[in-house]
Amino acid sequence: MIVASTVKLNAKVTLVDRTGTRVPAGSLEQAVAMIAGWAHQSTPVLGLARQHETDPSFVPGRWALAEGQLGPAPGTDVPDYLLEYTEWHLDDQAGYLYPVTPTSLDTIGQAVATRAGHEITITSDLPGVRTHRYAPATDTTADSDVAAVLAHDAATVVPSWVPQLDQYVLGTMVSDRPVSTAQAFATRTQTRRQALGPARTGWRGALNNAVGLSIAPGSGEQHTRHLHATIQKGLAGHRSAVVVNIKGGASKTTATYLLGATLGRVRGGMVLAWDNNENSGNLADRALPAAHSHTALDLLERIADFTTPKHADRLAGYVRPQGDNKFHVLASQNEAGNTEVIDAEAFRTMHAALRQFYGLALVDTGNASTAPTWQAAIDVADVLVVAIANKEDAARRAFTTIDALRNQGYGDKLDNAVALITQPRTASPQRLKDITDTLEGLVRAIAVIPFDRALDDGGQIIWESLSNSTRQAYLQATAHVIEGM
Known part of the structure; x- marks a missing residue:
């Protein structure tokens, strides 16, 4: 029998x-x-x-937040920031997420412990959240109680384990029904521990590397x-x-490049960042140069050569490899003007x-929602990324873009x-709040990218010059994009 003794309680912050x-903040x-x-002038509390x-x-x-780590601070300190938790969910050992509400947590924990036949601990890495422990009860009516609670509290998102607690406990098999030997081996606890592995970053990683320890990763690295x-x-x-x-200058091109770089470095494989500006874009200006100056217009003239993978080796003469970022850039035509070159x-x-x-x-786009090439790009999109600079004009134009997309029948993609x-x-904190509040319900996910002086001059983007917070923010943003695919 495989059982789960500990589950994690998490929430949106x-x-x-x-x-x-x-x-x-997510x-x-x-x-x-x-x-x-x-x-900050002092250590944030x-x-x-x-x-x-x-x-x-x-x-x-x-x-107190010092060197990227949270530690105890004097209780008399006035906080610089308050932590507000919403959208609670449980994470089990297998990586499944189950929406819950704080009011239903005790009922769920008790029912799971009773069904599992041993103590269940619900813990959390969120500051201030208590650890909950539940011992098995002799009253088996807890099963029906939890099903009723979940059917009411999670009516719009019903987890797969409702109401079949007799088969699964937080995604982990607890019934006496036999499982295949291959499944038992693949899901054994040892494999999950190996998946975590020793810490590789922070003070934990430094100790592991210096002394040969195997300290587990902290919540940030996890x-x-x-x-x-x-x-x-x-x-x-x-x-x-x-x-x-x-709106031009809304960080579309920067976002396109850094999403591509994050995908290339983390995911690998063949990734393309394509400047589809209806006239002349500047993605090539932000990218590493190539041994050629060919653009999408040049590729279009020979596109018949690439209707099959037969001439894949020739594609290198039209795209621009981005070194350690491990993706390619296709530059827009370099002919400025009011006439579309690529329709x-x-x-x-x-x-x-x-x-x-x-x-x-x-695909990086231009500034005209009425341009046929802009609409053609929207047609093929699996995920739309709305780039918004926290500036008054950029924010207004972003919502104009959203309105245009909805009016053109792309509500499902929004x-x-x-x-x-x-x-x-x-940055204006109040305008940031106004932007995020207005976006709620309009898009699936929101990511905030911090200011980075390495990106401020509009020149070539150098990954190694970015701050850790920028890289982490784009890691989160890229995960949001993949989740929509």
Whole structure:
């Protein structure tokens, strides 16, 4: 019998600063990365949101953020940020997620312990969240209680284990029905421990490397590994993400390049970043140069050569390899003007050919939602990425873009979209809150990218010059994109 003795309680994290501005951060690790990327005169102190401090499920406290790690802080310190938790879910040992509510947690924990026949511990890495332990009860009515609670609390997202607790306990088989020997071997506890492996980063990784220890990774490194695993998921065939905002200077090109670099470094395989500006784009200006100056226009003239993979070796004469970033750039035509050089039909022809060579394509778009080549790119998109700079004009145009997409019948693609909000040097927290609040319900996921001086001059993007918080933010953003594919 395979049983689960410990499960993790997790939640979506929102930061609330001293002005009351709420900034969605997603995970605790993302919240820590965001705070670390902001300027502070002293060590930032975090506390619980007021509604949590009075809840018996929490232990009030103060936590200081130093060198990317949270540690205890004097209880008298006034927090710089409050942690607000929503969208609770349980993570089991097999990696499954189950939406819960705090009010149903005790019922669920007790029922699971009773069904498993041993103690169940529900723990969390979130600061201030109590550990819950449940011993088996003799009252077997707990099974029906938990099914009723979940049917009410998770009516819109029903986990696969409801109400079949007799077959699964948090995604782990506990029945006496035989399982195959191959399944038993593949899912054994030893394999899961090996999947975590010793820490490779931070002070834990330094000790492991210096002394030969095997200290387990901390929550931050575990989250990073989870994002890597998400980005590395297998996809059934070619997938395309299209980056949009009809405002120039909204960080579309930067987002396209860094999503490509993250995919190349983490996922590998054939990844293409394609500048599909209807006139002349600048993706090539941000990329590493090539031994040629060919653009999409040159490729279009010879696209008949690439209707089959037969001439794959010749493709190197039209795209630009990006070194250790391990992806390719296809530059836009370098002819500026008001006349489209590559139209919708040409785009579709090129896309049909290139998808034979690349498993993933990231398409950078121009600034005209009425341009046929812009609409052709939207048509092939599996995921839309709405690029938004935290500036008044860029934000307004981003929502104009969203309206245009919905009016053109792309509402279903917007529902699966990812919004990337890039912070400028002097960012307005209130406008960031306004942007994220307005985006709620319009897109599937939101990622906030911190300001990075290495990207500020508009020149060539050098991965090694980026801050750790920028890389982590793009790791989260890329995982959001893959999740939509």
